[in-house]
Amino acid sequence: MVREKTVSDKRASASEEDELDILAENITRILEEGYAQTYSPEVIAEFRNPANVGLLEDADGKGVADGLCNDTIEMYIKVRNRRIVACTFMTDGCGATIACASRLTRFVKGMAVDEAMMVTPNDLISLLNGLPEEHRHCAALAVLALRNAIRDHQSRRKKEAKA
Numbered sequence: 001m002v003r004e005k006t007v008s009d010k011r012a013s014a015s016e017e018d019e020l021d022i023l024a025e026n027i028t029r030i031l032e033e034g035y036a037q038t039y040s041p042e043v044i045a046e047f048r049n050p051a052n053v054g055l056l057e058d059a060d061g062k063g064v065a066d067g068l069c070n071d072t073i074e075m076y077i078k079v080r081n082r083r084i085v086a087c088t089f090m091t092d093g094c095g096a097t098i099a100c101a102s103r104l105t106r107f108v109k110g111m112a113v114d115e116a117m118m119v120t121p122n123d124l125i126s127l128l129n130g131l132p133e134e135h136r137h138c139a140a141l142a143v144l145a146l147r148n149a150i151r152d153h154q155s156r157r158k159k160e161a162k163a
Ligand code: FES
Pocket: 067, 069, 070, 071, 093, 094, 096, 097, 135, 137, 138, 141
């Protein structure tokens, strides 16, 4: 027979839930303090709320970059009149990778293709107000994926011109 929950049972389970909430809050606070010591506010903001995540339907160029760390970034661009009108990304990488890819997509939107090709990892690191040494390669990976997307777009254009 199932015993009905008494008031004290309910209080006990409510206080267990409260304790779990407090524990979760403490873990989040500790993690955030750790992040804040390691990453700039710009990186944290970008990582928490990344822009332009996902596949781009009918992309005009797609680029992939694989890091030695085993992380991958895919970038998609849509181009009109030699300008990037949309740029999205997907990654299985770390928080810094997400921040780099997100900031890069926002930075190059509206930029001429040739100009976007000149963006360097250091430019991206400056936009993010710095990255820890061990995560600088995340910026290089994002830039490489973008350049590969632009190269893909350029080679599609050449093929179309020949056809
Ligand atoms: Fe490898 Fe970020 S740790 S790309």
